[in-house]
Amino acid sequence: xxxxxxxxxxxxxxxxxxxxxxxxxxxxxxxxxxxxxxxxxxxxxxxxxxxxxxxxxxxxxxxxxxxxxxxxxxxxxxxxxxxxxxxxxxxxxxxxxxxxxxxxxxxxxxxxxxxxxxxxxxxxxxxxxxxxxxxxxxxxxxxxxxxxxxxxxxxxxxxxxxxxx
Numbered sequence: 001x002x003x004x005x006x007x008x009x010x011x012x013x014x015x016x017x018x019x020x021x022x023x024x025x026x027x028x029x030x031x032x033x034x035x036x037x038x039x040x041x042x043x044x045x046x047x048x049x050x051x052x053x054x055x056x057x058x059x060x061x062x063x064x065x066x067x068x069x070x071x072x073x074x075x076x077x078x079x080x081x082x083x084x085x086x087x088x089x090x091x092x093x094x095x096x097x098x099x100x101x102x103x104x105x106x107x108x109x110x111x112x113x114x115x116x117x118x119x120x121x122x123x124x125x126x127x128x129x130x131x132x133x134x135x136x137x138x139x140x141x142x143x144x145x146x147x148x149x150x151x152x153x154x155x156x157x158x159x160x161x162x163x164x165x
Contacts, residue, residue: 011121012069015060018114019071022057032100039158049144056137063130108145
């Protein structure tokens, strides 16, 4: 097996993995959104992030199809189940919104890093025409991660104002 073929196989597996990650993000955000309604800015940003994740998953579908591959049904099923559990992990905790935001910040860092790996793999696999799509998704993740990080103090204050004594 040539290095280029091996790189393409790893790249396609990475695209399938990232599609599963986006599927997990979609499910997790969907489960958490109702509990964020008391935080209008956060709710609006997370709703937009949900829509972006749907778009990013579609972009990954398109890239997989372009290369004659498709998403992994098994990975989709597993990550869907994980998303359901993840969405309820902090449910009922008094500080669940803060915990969910911290988890989202960590998840954004993971997604950004995953897209960086995909960019390197695309280059190694000779799929450099995919990079603009991957870079767009990476920038979107970075923007959301930056917003969450920079708004963390505001979210803490909003939480404290809503917290019953």
